[in-house]
Amino acid sequence: MNEDFTVPEKSGAEILIDTLVEQGVDTVFGYPGGAVLPIYDALFQHTKIRHVLVRHEAGAAHAAEGYARSTGKPGVVLVTSGPGATNAVTGIADAFLDSIPLIVLTGQVATNLIGTDAFQEADTVGITRHCSKHNYLVKDPADLASTVREAFAIATKGRPGPVVIDIPKNVQVATAATDVKRPTASRFSPAGEADYSEINRAVELLANAKAPILYTGGGIINSGPEASAALRELAELSGAPVTSTLMGLGAYPASGDAWLGMLGMHGTYEANMAMNQCDVMLCLGARFDDRVTGRLDAFSPDSIKIHIDIDRSSINKTVRVDLPIVADVGAAMRQMIEVWKGRKYKAAALDDWWARIKGWRAVDCLSYAGSTQEIMPQYAIERLFAATKDKAPIITTEVGQHQMWAAQHFHFDAPNKWLTSGGLGTMGYGLPAAIGAQMGNPDALVIDIAGEASIQMNIQEMATATQYRLPVKVFILNNEWMGMVRQWQELTYESRFSESYSDSLPDFVALAEAYGWKGIRCSDPAQLDEAIAEMLSYDGPVMFDCRVHKTSNCFPMIPSGAAHTDMILNSDEVSGTMDDEAKALV
Amino acid sequence: MHIKQELTERHVLTLTVDNEAGTLARIAGMFTSRGYNIDSLTVADISEDHTTSRITIVTKGPPPVIDQIIAQCERLIPVHKVTDLTEAGPHVERELALVKVRGAGDQRVEAMRLADIYRARVIDATVNSFIFEITGGPDKIDTFVTLMREVGLVEVGRTGIVGLMRGSESS
Known part of the structure; x- marks a missing residue:
């Protein structure tokens, strides 16, 4: 063969790295191992991609989530085959439930060894099939570039989510002519703008409502900062109160006049009562999660429900709605604003509605008994908020009581500042997510509000922060209990505290010093x-x-299987027992 | 406390999908992981360039669950189109079965006579057995198989259902 006529070839590993650079990747969270050594060799002293070496692959996935949620860019994970991939699965599942864009690159044993129970072989594509938005096993380096491009499109467009690309080791080593295969015709067309007939109807309903509410969710954060801006304008135009799910905090400012606080199981009394009593509910990028709705047959019984969501499968999944709109929530809100202004609607006279809300607010549901002897956990969050609110901090959390107290008592005025594991509820999320957020936002103040039990689930990542000189702060509400488990046992199992005591805790100060922290x-x-x-x-x-x-x-708390109107406001109202139906609804 | 059972409806769904590794596992696994039923499932390559397959799934569930099943199928990247034949209007459903019976004397004659009534064809015969090939809707095949139990049924193989909309348009 005449050398002059051959197309320049590159190894699969080089094609992969080139395509990542082409897609704008500058940071990768990973951990090397046998089946990804060719990729790590291609990354060696790479000038455009910074690799962050974590201490456990779960940490890599959560760090990439933190990076993605705080920057709006997809997070990239690189791990080896077998245990590398299985360790990352929790983070992949977490990103799937919270709609976080991730690209997870996993090594695989060589194609001729697949299926032979080879060393560090696991069926990564099989394991991640139902906890990823899509996944691939790439069998030819010539397919790599187009696969990676499609993966980025799938991860970031429509409802975002994690995409796994499993790459056998021989595919990383083998060469192919670069760019021989064009990307296939797009087979992925996310929803964009809504139909104006639907938008007109939504605007009419909202404009004529006597008791409207905007029920907002993480979809607004995912839609980008313009969506948060549109929400603020829509709230202003309509005069409607705004509540949010855990995932949507920050889309509407907590300092805004229309803010009712978070809704749901540990949401505010005013938010849940307003949800229950409203006549028009406009659900924006939220998905009627069981932690939000409480008992379904008692959920907002008399309201007309409008649901705008980019994912058609989120509509009518648990709650039947009257006006479903499949669209990007940011685009749909801008359309609503345009129609509202075009028709010169005025905010309806909602004085009666706001008077009722004022009555619910007067309950002061987030109040708690103070103490001069001990630090109350709510007080700790309040003081942390007071000390940092002018610094626009990024807050991550673990999962449990501290997470809910943070959601209740820390207040967010901007999107992308609140990173928490909402759907999957993954203990151990907060520290690696803080590391990822700090990598993406080097000058930001990043604080992980943690519990003493959760923090131990990925505590090895302290070394990652040390290595990359990341000034993350971990603020542990240490009550020596897996607090939320203990709370449920007190409320539903007659205070039989089965295995929920955090025994043998480390000396966290000595531990910090051991890792080179303060x-x-x-x-x-x-x-x-x-x-x-x-x-x-x-x-x-x-x-x-x-x-x-x-x-x-x-508190407050909607007990398992109860309606929004049956909130427990303080511990005096707790019976300590629960019937089986309610127990099973957990 | 007892687990409550819900009333269900039978629906025939057809899916047009990319013919690539893992597509069937993705769809079948999605049914399993979300707790949906599959009564039958057929899949075959239907395009000239072998890039597209058609999957026919017979499922059952309460109407909101059927709606969710369709939405969840549409959410999968390799799935291009989902049609609920049961909702879409008049359609035909067909299934093929191979039915082996063993017997002698009157039993053998009766098997042959019933096969004739049901328009089943003999595709293999020995002195003491037949294999019948029968096509039709699922009820016809169920009935035929039930009758064959009386006259020496040995085993049955069924393809599962394929379906198309009636009329000149594609579904």
Whole structure:
């Protein structure tokens, strides 16, 4: 063959890295291993892609989620075959339920070894099939570039989600002419603008409502900052109150006049009562999750429901709606604003509705008994918020009571500042997510609000923060209990605290120092502000062991199987038992 | 506390999908992972260039669940089109079965006579057995198989249902 006529060839690993650069990737979270060594060799001293070495593959996936949620760009994960891939599965499933765009690159054994139970072989495509938006096994390096391009499109467009690309080791080594195969015709067409007939109807319903409510969710965050801006304008035009799911916090500012607080199981009394009593509910990029609706047959019984969602399968999944609109929520809100202004609608006279809301607000559902002896967990969050609100911090959380207290008592005025595991509820999410967020936002103040149990699930990532000099702060509400488990056992299992005590806790201050972090401990409410200031002024990672009241419960709470109107506001209302139907609804 | 059973409807869905590795597993697995039923499933390549397959799934569930099943199928990347034949209007459904019976004397004569009534064809015969080939709607085949049990049924193989809309348009 005449050498002059051959197309230049590259290895699969090189094609992969080139395509990642082409897609704008500058940061990859990963962990090397046998089946990805060719890719790591191609990354060696690479100038455009920064690799962040985590300490466990679950950490890589959550770090990529934190990076994605805080920057709006897809997060990229690189792990080896077998255990590398299976360790990343929790993060993939987490990103799937919370609609976070991830590209997860997994090594695989060579194609001739697939199916032979080879060393570090796992059926990654099979395992991740139903917890990813899509996945691929690439069998020819000539397919790699087009596969990666399609994967980025699928991960980021429509309802975002994780896409897994499994790459056998021989495909990384083998060469192919670059760009021989064109990307296939797009087989993925996400919803965009809504139909104007539907938008007109939605605007008419909202404009004529006597008691409207905007029920917003993570879809608005995913749609981009313009969607949050549109929400603010729509709320202003309509005069309707706004509540949000856990995932949507920050889309509407917590300091805004129309803000009712979060809704759902640990949402505010006013938000849940308004949901129950409204006459028109406009659901924007939320999905009627069971933690939001409570008992379905008692969920907002008399309202006309409008649901705007980019994913048709989210509509009518659990709650039947009257006007379904499949569209990008940001685009749909802009269309509504345009129609509203075009028809010169005025905000309806909602004085009666707001008067009722004022009555519910007067219940002051987030109040709690203070203490001068002990730090109340709610107080700790309030003081942390007060000390940091002017710094526009990015807050991550683990999962449990501390997460709900953070959602209730920390307030967000902008999107992409609140990173939490909502759908899957993954303990161990917060620290790696904080690391990913700090990588994507080097100058931001990033704080993981944690519990002493959750933080131990990915505590090895402290070393990652140390290695990359990431000044993340971990603020542990340490009550020596898996608090949410303990709370449920107290409320539903007659206080039989089965295995929920956090025994044999490490000395978090000594642990911090062992990893090269600063450790701070505080148990005195009088010294809390000073200790928080010390944490914030330290130019490096800090682990703050905040010793809080041990048996505080998170209220308000809609108990399992109950309606929005049956909120428990404080522990005096708790019976301590529950029937089987309710227990099963957990 | 007891688990409640819901009233269900039978629906025939046809899916046009990319003919690529994993597509069938993705669809069948989605049914399993979300707790939907599959009564029968057929799949075959239908395009000249072998890039497209047609899958026919017979499922059952309450109407909102059927709607969810369609939405969840549409959400899968390799699925291009989902048609609910049961909702879409008049359609035909056909299934093919191979039915082996063994017997002698009157039993054998009776098997032959019934096969004739049901327009089943003999495609294999020995002195003491037949294999019948029968096509038709699922009810016809169920009935035929039930009758064959009386006259020496050995085993049955069924293809599962394929269906098309009646009339000149594609579904």
